[in-house]
Amino acid sequence: MLRVATTDVSSDFAPADGDLEEGSYRPALVKLVDDVRDSEHQLLRGFGSRREVLLWTQELAVRTLGEMPQEWFHQMARQFRGVPASEHERTLVSALLRPQYRTRDLAEAKAREFRRQLSARTIRPAAHRAFRELRADAGEYVDDGSADQHAPGKQQYVAMRPAIHELHENQRRTLKRVLDGFEDREAILDWGHDLELATHGEIDEAFVTRCYGEQSTRRLLTGTDQSERRGRELFAAHYLIPVYNRGVRDLAGRAKEQADEQREERQTATL
């Protein structure tokens, strides 16, 4: 029988250091697999905060080379909206958090099962597609035998592609900045430049202008309250991470594959 869900025992997912030290003829592919394995490991362990979930989501988009379904990022964004009239997060976000960080009751077994399902049903197929994309152009190295200059464990770049790694760094930095909040209006403009790089130009033309110009948005981005902090998490989930993923797609050379582009702008109001 095909085992759909993966095991609970987290050590199974820890990248075994020994393996990584060994050389590989196709280090880019091995690096890809190891990175996704690490993301999955983090997922199965659960997260300590909504912020961690967001950072993980961004990293996952990069590590799967933009192969995660665009709609999935919109789903996640909806989950960040929270339950109206209460402080609780929605069920799926709860399920991603470790029990002590949740604000609503949820059977831990169910939460674990949910995380495994997410891993098995969504991440694995995306990782598989990423692998197949990459294998076509992953370099093969057969040099002298001093071996570990191409050891995947020593590679710092995602899929051994410096450009994608650079995008990742930009995304992570701009994401953290927005989550921390800005000191003043001017900082928003400055951040706008970095955002261009971080989204590989996929961000809407008027986006930064609106962040700067709209009073409510500005207050959200520069405020220091707990509610504004949570609001920024929603903001990032909603407006940034899906666009980051588009940026990854574009850079990874699959820009034309956006069959679901018209679904992008869908924002679902809750009845």
Place this chain on the structure above:
Amino acid sequence: MSTKQRQTTRDETKRQVLEEFRDPISLTRWTDARSMREEFGMGAWDREVFNWPSVIPNCLEHSWDSPSNEVDGGTDWLARGKPGTGKSTLANYLVVRLLEINDEKVVWRGSSSRSEWIPLAPWTTLYLPAGVDMSIRLEPKDPTNEPVDLEVDELTEIVREVRTYSDPRELNQTLDEGSLHVVYPDPRMRGCQEVYERSPEKQYDTPPKRETLFSEEDPANHWWFAWFLARVEHGPHHWTSLIFDEIGDVCPQSASKDTFGTYQKVELLKDTWVDARKFGLSTYAFAHSETDVHQMIRRKLRWRVQMPETANPTKASDVVGFESIRMKHDMTSRYDVGEALMYTESSFESFGWDDMPSPSSYKLKIAPEVR
């Protein structure tokens, strides 16, 4: 410190302490809708969350003085989707919003095979035909469990109140504003023919070998044609909404001039429709597919809701009665359960809702006793 000063300080302290308490809940404002919303964690209705006021807010908010671009009077929709795509949950959320927004009388069409309203049972007033023996049974969803038979009296363990009626006009007099009523039709059709005869402008062929359009031999769900007419002709004309679950069972596309006069009754319903709007009667219909419902009725339905897993139409010719369709692409076939697309001829908007768990693993089935 003088006595007077001490008194002032005490008053001050008292006021401060009392301010720490929230205001008491006034019973007059404690509506069913409010209590349902608390139960299901729903925020207050806010039309501003929708991008297109003419679509969802227009359909749900009933008014005699609507903003421009929105309609006055009763509204309608046809929600179509396969089983398991969330129609029942949507219907339950819809009821809560209708009660909240319009404080109206909501009537849910009870059917012997279904009880999708069970999540709202604690707030429900159940109507059963007087003097008709009813079989009341809780059937397990897991068929290996035993069903449980209930007496009528025992129904109040599940619903708030059980009332009986013997005439659709009389029933309408007793509906409560701001309340949900689940109505099971009268298989004896009492009062139905009279309602029809008292609307002399409505004239249809009497079925062959019969004296009357309505008769005890008719399928029980034909009672709904008479109820609809009775509500429009005889009132009371408070805002009323009919949750028309499985409308295709009552007005099938295949309706013919059979021995029960099904086709004639569908025509009667169609002819009553325009007046229904004017008298504040709304109809929210649910069906598996567009073609389950007779096209005379489909033409009257101005809003559509497309449930997930089936593609939304992209051409006006896909929807009877529509001359334009704004959607250029299929969106809904990849939606998740808990989301849908609502559209009119001029706009569309996606919306979603949370899950609403059923309180029991049993289904309530109420049907006239078969003799």
